[in-house]
Amino acid sequence: MNHYDVIIIGGGITGTAIAHELSKFKLSVALLERGTDIGIGATKGNGGVVHPGYDPTPGSLKAKINVQGANAYPQLAKELNFDIINPGIFVLGFNEADRAALSHKLDFGIKNGVRDLAIIDAQTIHAREPHLSEQARFALYAPTATVVDPFEVAIAFAENAAENGVAILTGQPVTAITKTATGFVLTTVRAQFSCGYIVNAAGNHADDVAKLAGIAEYTMKPRHGDLLVFDKDMGNKPQTVMFPCPGPDTKGIACIPTVHGNTLVGSTATMKDDKEAVNNYAPGIQALIDGAKKIVPELDTRKIIRSFAGLRPVVLDHNNDFFIAESVTVKGFIHAAGIQSPGIASAPAIAELIRDLLDNAGLKILPKANFNPYRKTKTVFSKLGIAQQDELIKKNPAYGRIVCRCETVTEGEIVDAIHGIIPAQTLDGIKRRTRAGMGRCQGGFCQYKIIAILSRELGLPSEEILLEDIGSNLLCGSMKGGALT
Amino acid sequence: MKKLNYDVVVIGGGPAGMAAALNAKEAGATVAIIERNDELGGILNQCIHSGFGLSYFKAELTGPEYAERFINRVNDTDIEVYLNTMVIDLGPGCQIIASNQSGILVISAGSIVLAMGCRERTRGAIKIPGSRPAGVLTAGLAQRYVNIENCKPGQRIVILGSGDIGLIMARRLTLEGMQVLGVYELMPYANGLYRNIKNCLDDFDIPLHLSTTVTNIIGHPHLEAVEVAQVDKNLAVIDETREVIPCDTLLLSIGLIPENELSQRVGIGLNPQTNGPRVDEFLSTDQPGIFACGNVLHVHDLVDNVTLEAEAAGAAAAAYALAERSGEVGNNALLKDTCALIQLEAGENIGYTVPSILHQPFKREARLSFRVKRPLTQARVVITSGDQILYQGEPRAFKPSVMEGLWLAPDDVNGWPSLERPITVSIQEV
Numbered sequence: 001m002n003h004y005d006v007i008i009i010g011g012g013i014t015g016t017a018i019a020h021e022l023s024k025f026k027l028s029v030a031l032l033e034r035g036t037d038i039g040i041g042a043t044k045g046n047g048g049v050v051h052p053g054y055d056p057t058p059g060s061l062k063a064k065i066n067v068q069g070a071n072a073y074p075q076l077a078k079e080l081n082f083d084i085i086n087p088g089i090f091v092l093g094f095n096e097a098d099r100a101a102l103s104h105k106l107d108f109g110i111k112n113g114v115r116d117l118a119i120i121d122a123q124t125i126h127a128r129e130p131h132l133s134e135q136a137r138f139a140l141y142a143p144t145a146t147v148v149d150p151f152e153v154a155i156a157f158a159e160n161a162a163e164n165g166v167a168i169l170t171g172q173p174v175t176a177i178t179k180t181a182t183g184f185v186l187t188t189v190r191a192q193f194s195c196g197y198i199v200n201a202a203g204n205h206a207d208d209v210a211k212l213a214g215i216a217e218y219t220m221k222p223r224h225g226d227l228l229v230f231d232k233d234m235g236n237k238p239q240t241v242m243f244p245c246p247g248p249d250t251k252g253i254a255c256i257p258t259v260h261g262n263t264l265v266g267s268t269a270t271m272k273d274d275k276e277a278v279n280n281y282a283p284g285i286q287a288l289i290d291g292a293k294k295i296v297p298e299l300d301t302r303k304i305i306r307s308f309a310g311l312r313p314v315v316l317d318h319n320n321d322f323f324i325a326e327s328v329t330v331k332g333f334i335h336a337a338g339i340q341s342p343g344i345a346s347a348p349a350i351a352e353l354i355r356d357l358l359d360n361a362g363l364k365i366l367p368k369a370n371f372n373p374y375r376k377t378k379t380v381f382s383k384l385g386i387a388q389q390d391e392l393i394k395k396n397p398a399y400g401r402i403v404c405r406c407e408t409v410t411e412g413e414i415v416d417a418i419h420g421i422i423p424a425q426t427l428d429g430i431k432r433r434t435r436a437g438m439g440r441c442q443g444g445f446c447q448y449k450i451i452a453i454l455s456r457e458l459g460l461p462s463e464e465i466l467l468e469d470i471g472s473n474l475l476c477g478s479m480k481g482g483a484l485t
Numbered sequence: 486m487k488k489l490n491y492d493v494v495v496i497g498g499g500p501a502g503m504a505a506a507l508n509a510k511e512a513g514a515t516v517a518i519i520e521r522n523d524e525l526g527g528i529l530n531q532c533i534h535s536g537f538g539l540s541y542f543k544a545e546l547t548g549p550e551y552a553e554r555f556i557n558r559v560n561d562t563d564i565e566v567y568l569n570t571m572v573i574d575l576g577p578g579c580q581i582i583a584s585n586q587s588g589i590l591v592i593s594a595g596s597i598v599l600a601m602g603c604r605e606r607t608r609g610a611i612k613i614p615g616s617r618p619a620g621v622l623t624a625g626l627a628q629r630y631v632n633i634e635n636c637k638p639g640q641r642i643v644i645l646g647s648g649d650i651g652l653i654m655a656r657r658l659t660l661e662g663m664q665v666l667g668v669y670e671l672m673p674y675a676n677g678l679y680r681n682i683k684n685c686l687d688d689f690d691i692p693l694h695l696s697t698t699v700t701n702i703i704g705h706p707h708l709e710a711v712e713v714a715q716v717d718k719n720l721a722v723i724d725e726t727r728e729v730i731p732c733d734t735l736l737l738s739i740g741l742i743p744e745n746e747l748s749q750r751v752g753i754g755l756n757p758q759t760n761g762p763r764v765d766e767f768l769s770t771d772q773p774g775i776f777a778c779g780n781v782l783h784v785h786d787l788v789d790n791v792t793l794e795a796e797a798a799g800a801a802a803a804a805y806a807l808a809e810r811s812g813e814v815g816n817n818a819l820l821k822d823t824c825a826l827i828q829l830e831a832g833e834n835i836g837y838t839v840p841s842i843l844h845q846p847f848k849r850e851a852r853l854s855f856r857v858k859r860p861l862t863q864a865r866v867v868i869t870s871g872d873q874i875l876y877q878g879e880p881r882a883f884k885p886s887v888m889e890g891l892w893l894a895p896d897d898v899n900g901w902p903s904l905e906r907p908i909t910v911s912i913q914e915v
Contacts, residue, residue: 229609233749276705282614306609308617382573386582390486390589397586402571405521406746440746442607444623448634462636467619472706474619475636476733479661 004030004167005363007186007195009174009209011038013150013347014339015201016157016168020080021351022358023164026366030195031158031166032188034173034205036468037429038422039154041203042343044432045278045310047227047256047266049241050146051342052089054109054117055251062321063112066342069349073146076348079373080156083259086146089241090125090139092132092295098245102140105246109142116143131236131296145241149259150344151432155422157347160375162421164368170422171470177213183332184213197332197363199354204275204313206323206337215327218318222275222311223340225267226284228292231440232261234303242295251341253291255299260435265292265299267310280307305440312340322346324353326361334358378416378433382408403453404446406439411453418457425458427451428468451475489592491517491565492806493799494581496572496747497600499527501779503555504792505598505799510562512803517565517592519572519583525559526552527602528625529788531632534653536680541789551788575751579774595806596774598798599748599762603780605650606740608702613645615702618709624650624738631657639734643711644668645699649677649786649886651738656685665691666732669713671698671720674860676740678786678886700727702735711735741784751775758837759783765842766851766893767801768794774809776802783839783854786888793852825903832869832911834858834883847898853891857883857912864914866891870902880915 006022008015011033019031035041053067077084093102102119109117120141126132162168176187183196202209207220237257244252250269258264268284285307292299315323315338323337334357336350359365381389381399392412393400399412417424417433424430427437430450437443437450451474455462463475493509495502498520510516524530529537532548539545542554559566570585581592605623620639628650630636642658644651647670655665668686673696675682686693694713700722701712715726743761745753753770756763761782762770769776778798779791825845829838838855857864866878866889876897883889901908 228612233746277616278705279616280612280614282700285612285614302610304609304612305607307612307614386486386589386591389584393584393586393588400584400586400588401569402521402573402584405571408571408573441604442609444605444607444626447622447626448629448636451636452634462634467706469706472619474638475630476639477637479631479635479637 001185001192001194002030004028004193004195006197006199006358007032007184007193008199008201010201010203010206011035011154011158011168011170012041012043012201012203013039013154013157013344014203014336014350015199016154016161017347017351018199018201018336018354019161019166019168020157021355023161023166024368024371026368027363029166030193031161031168032172032174032186032193033168033170036171036426036466036470037424037432038158038168038170039151039432040428040468042310042312042339043154044151045225045227045308046150046312046341046344047254047264048147048150048258048344049089049254049256050148050345052109052114052142052145053112053342053345054105054114054140054142055246055342056108056112058108058111060321061324062346065322065346065349065353067113069346070146072348073148073345077148080160080375081377082148082152082156084146084148085257085259086144087240087257089142089145089243090129091243091245092125092136093138093140093245094135099138101245102138105140114142114144117141129238129240129242131238131298132242133295133297136295147241147256147259148344153344153347155433156375159421160373163376164371168422174209174212179213179330197334197358197361199334199336201336203339204311206313206335210327210333210335213330213333215330215333217327217329217335218315218323218337220338221314221316222272223314224270224272224309224311226280226288226307226309227264227266228285228288228304229306229308230263230265231303231305234263234300236296236298236300237263238296244291244294253288255292255295271314272311275311278309278311280309305442312343313338314340322350324350324357326357332361334361376421379413381410381413403449404434404436404439406441407435409434409436414450414453415457418454426466426468427454427474430454447474486589486591487587489517489590491515491592492595492810493598493802494519494579494592494594495598495600495799496581497527497602497779497781498525498566498568499600499602499779500529500552500555500788501602501781501791501795502527502598502600503559504795505600505778505802506564507555507558507562508796508799509598509803510564512800512807514595514803514806517567518559519567519570519581521569521571523569525556525566525568531628532653533632534657537788539789540787541792572747575747577751595809596776596802598802599770599775599777599781600779600795601744601747601781603741603743603784605737606742608737611739613699613702616705618702618704618707620704620708620733621702621735622737624648624654624736627654627736628657631661637663640664641666641732642734642736643699643730643732644736644738646670646738646740647675647677647682647693648738648740649681651736652677652681652685654736654738655691656689659689659691666730667692667694669694669697669699671696671716674885676886679884698722699735703729708733708735741780743781743784745781748777748781756837756841758831759839761839763842764840765844766840766847768798768840769801769805774805783837786886790854790888790890794854797851827898827901827903828907830907830909831855832909834861834864834912835910838910843893843898845899845901845903847893847895849895851893853893853910855889855910857885857889860884861912861914864912866910867913868908868910870908871906875901875908883912
């Protein structure tokens with residue numbers, strides 16, 4: 001049975017950020033993820049906006065964490081080599097009631113320490129966003145706001161953590177937790193592990209995981225959101241993240257430019273009971289289109305290439321706040337629960353807070369001299385100039401074979417992903433790491449090629465290749481007498 | 486980096502690309518074909534059913550047989566064929582950047598023929614709600630799996646959309662022992678050719694449900710069922726008709742979209758009705774020296790028509806390149822500002838015309854293609870300029886599944902008024 005100082009349960013952006021933070025210290029750490037890959041729960045189901053921090057009530061934990069986390073992103077993007085853009089946010093006002101609400105947000109933002117916030121007039125917003133609705137009369141402008149690709153960030157955190165010695169273990173749903181004299185024993189479907197401390201970052205299942213350790217300190221339900229993805233070649237593309245004036249429970253339906261040049265529209269916000277049903281709902285999709293058209297009336301809905309959905313983990317009866325604390329009943333068990341919006345922005349600061357909670361709980365935390373903050377760079381063919389592309393192909397012809405035509409992804413990059421430090425083992429795992437299948441044909445042209453590469457590299461028959469979760473086999477067998485050779 | 490030079494470079498080695506290349510070659514140009522897959526023939530290679538070539542070859546061929554006739558002809562010439570090679574950028578002045586496993590190719594062309602074909606519309610485009618499980622795929626991808634990769638996508642199949650590929654796959658999967666539960670079509674009429682409804686569905690007792698669509702996708706991590714429902718005449722779902730159909734595979738045959746991402750990189754103007762470039766009677770786009778044909782231009786139902794169109798594009802591209810090479814481009818009829826322009830507008834009951842621009846003087850016969858928007862039992866093609874009727878066809882039936890063609894002769898077009906107002910092509914009920 002392997003022993004670790006700390007075991008993190010859950011490989012979303014919260015768990016991986018914690019793994020990354022703890023990898024800076026002389027600790028043995030493992031992260032257990034139930035799914036076939038990291039970043040596939042709430043992390044992959046949101047719009048990627050790094051909220052700058054004008055929303056949370058001043059003085060709250062969320063306010064402090066949000067601003068601190070958001071401020072960490074530009075430097076993290078350099079060290080961990082993930083994409084980040086700085087489009088800023090407009091929170092749009094359409095009437096005088098909105099003006100009062102936005103002044104209130106401005107006040108919150110200033111108190112929370114958000115830099116360069118201002119209310120700007122119609123002329124300024126329309127000059128920057130020519131396709132914005134004429135009805136928009138002013139906006140709260142947050143120029144420092146950034147956008148990332150949330151699962152790319154989670155992968156970056158996890159890979160750098162792994163490079164610095166953290167064991168990132170996928171396909172390990174925890175089924176039992178036993179308290180021992182010195183810590184805990186965890187049982188998964190595959191193995192048993194022992195550890196001194198547990199960090200519970202299990203997203204929508206944090207309450208279920210806590211229950212395994214006999215802890216019943218909170219109950220969780222998911223808040224569901226639908227989102228739409230628009231083609232990169234859409235006209236009238238917004239340059240700024242644009243929200244309507246927020247309602248009491250939601251930031252509203254926004255138009256969001258992504259790091260890859262697509263536009264996202266999201267999201268709806270509806271409390272649900274089912275923690276697994278990441279479905280899209282027809283009324284939600286209609287609400288997104290209606291909401292987005294209030295911002296960009298000429299939005300070309302023919303350019304929608306995909307809809308998706310996310311379930312944000314909400315701790316009930318907790319004022320929509322995060323639940324980050326050591327358990328009061330089971331010492332050494334630390335919750336990082338209820339990480340709903342602004343979870344992406346907050347992740348780096350949550351990780352530091354968890355480190356401090358572990359310190360307070362008695363874990364000896366000493367800096368590691370050989371910590372390398374720089375993630376190993378990966379080859380992205382489409383971002384290179386043609387001279388570099390040519391040189392790369394001369395070294396390895398696989399980079400000359402373009403598999404995904406929509407996003408210009410080569411076989412070389414797909415093979416790199418399959419043999420990465422946290423290997424992509426599924427079609428969606430490859431999609432998230434390389435963007436193959438992410439484009440306008442949605443894999444119609446490249447899916448069979450990627451299945452063949454996965455099958456070859458993993459040594460598995462093609463009918464065992466998964467879309468994502470166990471049971472999501474893409475094919476059910478051969479037509480006649482086995483595959484052709 | 487390898488630097489190359491050709492009179493005509495054809496992007497895409499499917500039926501359009503091969504026919505264009507052959508005609509450009511015949512006109513005396515040096516020609517290259519750039520093909521991203523590992524063989525010529527394009528999507529024909531996976532269309533193993535017959536029904537190709539009836540008009541062009543007066544013979545009933547399978548897709549691979551139709552392709553083979555052109556592949557053999559290409560191989561008999563000195564047309565350079567680059568397989569497994571992908572164009573990654575197009576620049577001004579007919580500059581092409583392509584990539585293959587030998588490295589980057591930088592190609593200067595006298596003219597370019599775009600023949601990249603089309604892609605299938607996906608689930609996202611029609612926003613079907615529900616889960617996002619394995620087991621939902623486009624009909625063309627399923628065709629690739631079954632006919633080329635020898636892989637089985639599922640056992641109990643529902644097909645959404647009555648496009649030709651969906652109909653063909655209904656028969657194909659049935660013959661391979663899978664259970665095709667039905668084909669569902671949102672519109673009150675079938676989108677595919679009549680012969681495919683008859684041969685692929687009726688002959689195999691596969692039900693076609695018109696005015697019915699998939700309203701929910703059920704199951705995770707794999708498809709377990711779809712919910713279908715009838716729609717009213719405004720295409721709104723009729724709630725009480727919702728029905729859950731257990732299945733493990735949903736094939737989508739819901740339309741094709743010309744692939745013009747490369748075209749857009751050089752700023753070629755597209756026709757929003759076709760999603761293909763705006764072209765004139767030479768199949769020239771609005772960028773000098775760049776021509777387009779086949780499904781990248783507009784979606785065809787018969788490959789025979791693709792071949793005819795591509796032959797015209799190849800010949801025009803060669804004429805352009807050769808005139809430019811000999812310094813005669815100033816006298817070339819293809820140079821638009823030397824000619825009077827006629828704008829063609831899609832009128833009543835039609836979605837578009839290809840070409841949408843004609844020149845005067847109109848020098849040789851050219852085919853005008855268009856499609857009716859809804860089935861009409863008794864109607865005729867009418868070409869008008871304001872109140873003036875320029876042409877009137879014989880009354881007959883029209884179907885959206887069939888692309889219509891009308892040959893325009895120089896004597897007709899040269900008599901038409903130009904410039905003052907557009908000329909409208911419509912199909913009027915009689």
